[in-house]
Amino acid sequence: MKKTTLKEIAKTLNISISTVSKALKDYPDVSKNTKQRVIELAEAVNYSPNAFAQSLRSKESKTIGVIIPSMVHYYFSSVITAILKEAEERGYMVIIMQSNEDVALEIKQVDLLINKGVDGILISLSNNTNNFTHLQKIINYDVPLVLFDKITKLINCSKVIINDKKASYDAVSYLIEKGYKRIAYFRGDLNPQNSIDRFLGYKKALEDHNIIFDSSIVYTCSNADFEEGYLNAEKLITEHGQTIDAICTMTDLTAIGVINYLNEKQIKIPEDIAVLGFSNWFMSTVITPTLSSVEQNAQKTGEKSIEVLFQEIECKQKDLPITHQTIIIDTELIVRNST
Amino acid sequence: MKKTTLKEIAKTLNISISTVSKALKDYPDVSKNTKQRVIELAEAVNYSPNAFAQSLRSKESKTIGVIIPSMVHYYFSSVITAILKEAEERGYMVIIMQSNEDVALEIKQVDLLINKGVDGILISLSNNTNNFTHLQKIINYDVPLVLFDKITKLINCSKVIINDKKASYDAVSYLIEKGYKRIAYFRGDLNPQNSIDRFLGYKKALEDHNIIFDSSIVYTCSNADFEEGYLNAEKLITEHGQTIDAICTMTDLTAIGVINYLNEKQIKIPEDIAVLGFSNWFMSTVITPTLSSVEQNAQKTGEKSIEVLFQEIECKQKDLPITHQTIIIDTELIVRNST
Numbered sequence: 001m002k003k004t005t006l007k008e009i010a011k012t013l014n015i016s017i018s019t020v021s022k023a024l025k026d027y028p029d030v031s032k033n034t035k036q037r038v039i040e041l042a043e044a045v046n047y048s049p050n051a052f053a054q055s056l057r058s059k060e061s062k063t064i065g066v067i068i069p070s071m072v073h074y075y076f077s078s079v080i081t082a083i084l085k086e087a088e089e090r091g092y093m094v095i096i097m098q099s100n101e102d103v104a105l106e107i108k109q110v111d112l113l114i115n116k117g118v119d120g121i122l123i124s125l126s127n128n129t130n131n132f133t134h135l136q137k138i139i140n141y142d143v144p145l146v147l148f149d150k151i152t153k154l155i156n157c158s159k160v161i162i163n164d165k166k167a168s169y170d171a172v173s174y175l176i177e178k179g180y181k182r183i184a185y186f187r188g189d190l191n192p193q194n195s196i197d198r199f200l201g202y203k204k205a206l207e208d209h210n211i212i213f214d215s216s217i218v219y220t221c222s223n224a225d226f227e228e229g230y231l232n233a234e235k236l237i238t239e240h241g242q243t244i245d246a247i248c249t250m251t252d253l254t255a256i257g258v259i260n261y262l263n264e265k266q267i268k269i270p271e272d273i274a275v276l277g278f279s280n281w282f283m284s285t286v287i288t289p290t291l292s293s294v295e296q297n298a299q300k301t302g303e304k305s306i307e308v309l310f311q312e313i314e315c316k317q318k319d320l321p322i323t324h325q326t327i328i329i330d331t332e333l334i335v336r337n338s339t
Numbered sequence: 340m341k342k343t344t345l346k347e348i349a350k351t352l353n354i355s356i357s358t359v360s361k362a363l364k365d366y367p368d369v370s371k372n373t374k375q376r377v378i379e380l381a382e383a384v385n386y387s388p389n390a391f392a393q394s395l396r397s398k399e400s401k402t403i404g405v406i407i408p409s410m411v412h413y414y415f416s417s418v419i420t421a422i423l424k425e426a427e428e429r430g431y432m433v434i435i436m437q438s439n440e441d442v443a444l445e446i447k448q449v450d451l452l453i454n455k456g457v458d459g460i461l462i463s464l465s466n467n468t469n470n471f472t473h474l475q476k477i478i479n480y481d482v483p484l485v486l487f488d489k490i491t492k493l494i495n496c497s498k499v500i501i502n503d504k505k506a507s508y509d510a511v512s513y514l515i516e517k518g519y520k521r522i523a524y525f526r527g528d529l530n531p532q533n534s535i536d537r538f539l540g541y542k543k544a545l546e547d548h549n550i551i552f553d554s555s556i557v558y559t560c561s562n563a564d565f566e567e568g569y570l571n572a573e574k575l576i577t578e579h580g581q582t583i584d585a586i587c588t589m590t591d592l593t594a595i596g597v598i599n600y601l602n603e604k605q606i607k608i609p610e611d612i613a614v615l616g617f618s619n620w621f622m623s624t625v626i627t628p629t630l631s632s633v634e635q636n637a638q639k640t641g642e643k644s645i646e647v648l649f650q651e652i653e654c655k656q657k658d659l660p661i662t663h664q665t666i667i668i669d670t671e672l673i674v675r676n677s678t
Contacts, residue, residue: 077411077416260625
């Protein structure tokens with residue numbers, strides 16, 4: 001199969017098989033122009049992607065690529081720390097890229113990593129990623145891919161996630177059982193699966209406790225940041241006043257924005273309004289009042305993601321079949337003074 | 340010069356000049372064994388490092404390496420964000436490594452980056468780095484090197500820093516001018532230049548305001564973390580009670596530990612004791628009371644560091660002489676409720 005591909009490409013371009021092989025392996029003694037022609041044709045005649053990819057990438061680079069939406073972010077920097085540590089121990093280097101929630105950048109970064117010949121790629125998708133051709137391209141190139149945290153169910157690869165719906169369901173159920181009845185929800189962006197699932201968990205918890213869902217007290221925080229928490233708390237209080245007795249958010253940073261607003265307005269937490277976060281950032285342990293939150297276990301997510309990636313890299317090196325896995329990381333509700 | 344080296348190595352190892360050249364360029368069609376022999380000998384006969392390095396690294400990798408002590412750290416993750424953004428815009432990839440304040444790991448990481456053939460290296464040193472052979476090795480290999488934040492004055496390369504002594508001097512002078520007289524100081528580790536300079540700034544401010552320096556109210560926080568802030572505040576209050584009217588710290592995270600302890604003991608901030616941080620973490624704007632701090636401008640540090648690195652990479656590519664620069668980033672005292 002492989003030989004046929006190389007031979008055909010060589011024949012079509014009227015160059016030697018060895019030049020085609022070298023071009024696909026990115027040897028420096030083949031001209032840029034020839035490489036480009038070979039790669040374009042190889043992509044075009046993509047009827048044997050594995051053989052092509054194997055040939056393209058037979059050389060181990062001992063480097064993996066990681067794409068995350070943001071680095072100044074307690075959860076992601078904690079995941080990256082675990083990834084760097086595990087990679088280090090196995091003698092791998094890590095190229096880190098930050099998509100800034102920009103899907104065009106994410107696509108470009110995937111191309112750069114493929115061209116660089118990394119041995120595997122880890123991605124947490126940007127909020128705006130709703131087309132997955134670039135992920136499929138990684139798979140077509142036979143590069144092991146693991147998605148974590150912000151994933152899509154539409155791509156057949158390994159995934160490391162939490163059970164967002166259940167974690168959110170449990171947290172909201174806890175609020176209801178503590179006696180809170182009118183619970184506003186500050187959801188994340190509309191696209192990401194984790195944002196959707198956390199919102200569904202909120203709705204289901206209301207439903208199972210016979211509380212009627214009211215879409216007018218659901219606010220969207222697309223960036224899930226401090227400002228949105230602050231501004232939406234202001235909006236909520238202006239629009240619904242003291243009828244609200246709890247605010248449940250998609251992330252701690254948003255919840256901290258909410259707390260900041262409520263503290264400023266001297267609305268007592270949790271006596272007047274309780275606040276619940278998600279992700280258990282360090283910051284939540286030092287603010288006043290300390291914030292109840294869902295521990296998402298960033299370290300374990302990082303460790304598992306790279307462990308699965310290395311399993312797939314190893315299978316590929318040994319020409320063994322790869323079975324994709326979906327790993328669910330445990331979460332835990334941490335109750336503090338805000339509820 | 341270059342030819343002589345290659346020729347001599349070839350002659351000594353009894354292989355062709357072209358094989359030596361290919362081995363030094365890490366071409367895949369030279370055996371690992373041969374590459375190793377060539378590189379070892381080339382290092383041994385290091386009398387023409389530039390020519391050797393040029394030959395070794397004539398191929399641009401479009402990759403730079405960054406070594407930092409820690410990633411889950413507001414300042415460093417902010418610097419990295421700026422570095423990733425600038426690298427992205429110039430089509431460069433960034434390999435990130437975390438030394439965890441472990442000098443052996445830092446040395447290993449430098450070797451990995453040199454072997455990888457990165458085009459340049461940015462480092463913020465670990466606290467325990469007090470021998471700089473690995474930095475000299477980078478320079479011997481003719482790889483552009485820029486040190487930022489935690490640097491050493493003993494290596495001749497470009498540096499991007501703040502004026503730690505002045506920033507600390509100004510902050511402590513501000514406290515004294517506000518009427519605080521007995522100011523404890525929570526210093527960082529003994530090795531890093533920034534830790535030394537901030538401490539010297541504290542001492543000088545006392546001296547210039549005729550306050551006698553008292554080493555018994557100086558505590559060392561080697562990790563500059565939350566726990567050390569908390570525990571040393573406890574120690575300070577136990578040992579010196581209410582004679583202290585202000586605590587000045589090496590970083591915000593330590594200051595937040597201090598605030599946490601004082602809040603727990605219901606010691607009023609700033610009425611009983613004022614607290615001053617350094618580095619202006621986001622967290623400092625949301626805790627109670629908000630923390631006065633020194634804005635260190637992480638973004639500008641990241642931008643300048645990579646800008647200088649790219650200047651040196653460009654000079655090297657064009658065979659122009661490189662003039663090392665020391666860039667001083669502006670700082671600013673941000674006064675909030677804790678003072």
